[in-house]
Amino acid sequence: MGPSLLQTLALLVFQALIITSCAKSGPKNSNLFREYLGAEFKQVTFSDVPINSGVEFHYILSFAIDYTTASSSPSPTNGKFNVFWDTDNLSPGAVAAIKAKHPNVKVALSLGGDSVGDGESAFFDPSSPETWISNAVSSLTQIIQEYNLDGIDVDYEHFKTKPDTFARCVGQLITTLKKNGVVSFASIAPFDDEEVQRHYMALWKGYGDLIDYVNFQFYAYDEGTTVAQFLRYFDEQSGNYGGGKVLPSFISDGSGGLAPDGGFFTACSKLKSEGRLYGIFVWCADDSKGLGFKYEKQSQALISISH
Known part of the structure; x- marks a missing residue:
């Protein structure tokens, strides 16, 4: 005898609940903490930054740029990247030392x-997309292996090419570096600017499945942003990068967005209560050094697995 009408209806309701649950499932709270360093040459070192053993800690070296370094007027190199961070204090040996001392630390570079x-x-300005991809894979592989890095971040903010070209070049770069085992994670760092968003959303549309984190620059919003505004911005960008791990962020000196002493941690606590705090990132350690890294300590305490 077949199932009764009541049993059939009950089964359909159960299946609908399962489908709804799966549709709503996505990224969950994370203990990921990320910090940029090295761009401002303020002699900050890896060991200056306090590291909570209860977090996954990512340093992001800033920046590797596909420009020449040997002249007073650098020019684009069509994908041949050079190191532009403070190599005196952030050397390959320094990377090895901090990773040996703290097993929860990984180090990436930002482009x-x-x-x-x-x-x-610093414009994204390839003269030949196919050659740019080849040169970028080769030059970045060399830098990443020399420094024993783990990941890559994409932070282009100026463009002399169309969004689809940016998406293809950077998407193929990430694809190849991951396929070759050169990096284990990748992130992007967009902000709320029409041109910037066109480029990064094109990249996300084509290659979002390869992008592990969205380091959205919430500090690029106006200074004095309120908690309510920040949460609306977070919802908006979570929609733009649907399914992605969008990380809340602040700038150390509080000069933009929701300041760390102006409600940022209140907003993060609310996101955490909703299961949407996928990590926190900071710009940048160079500036935080003069502040005693107090906000880094507070951030890591909030997301630590021991909290």
Whole structure:
């Protein structure tokens, strides 16, 4: 005898609940803490930054840029990346030492950034996309292996190419580095600017499954952002990068967005209560050094697995 109408209806309701539950499932709270360092040459070292053993800690070296370094007026190199961070204090030996001392530490490098040389904008400007991809894979593999790095972050903020070209070049770069086992994670660092968003959302549309974290620059919003505004911004960007781990962020000196002493941790606590605090990232250790890294300590305490 077949199932009764009541049994059939009950089964359909159960299946609908399962489907709904699966649809709502996604990233959960995380103990990930990430911090950029090295771009401002303030002699900050890895060991300066306090490391909570209850977090997964990512240093992000800033920046590797596909520009020349040998002149007073750097120019694009079509994908041949050079190191532009403070190598005196953030050397391959320093990376090895901090990773040996703290097993919860990983180190990545970030690409691009805002400027190069004496404040000139660092443009994404490939003269030949296919050659750019080849050169980028080769030059970055060499740097990553020399420094024994774990991941890559993409922080281009200025563009002289269309979004689909940016998406193809950077997407293929990430694809190849991951396929070759050169990096184990990748992130992007967009902010709320129309041109910037067009480029990164094109990249996300084509290669979002390869991007592990979205380091959204919430500190690029206006200074004095309120908790309520921040949470609305977070919802908006979570929609733009659907399914991604969008990380809340602050700038050390509080000069933009929701300041660390202006409600940032209140907002993060609410996200945590909702299961949406996928980590926290900070710009940047160079500035935090003069503040005694107090906000780094507070961030890590909030997300620590021992908390």
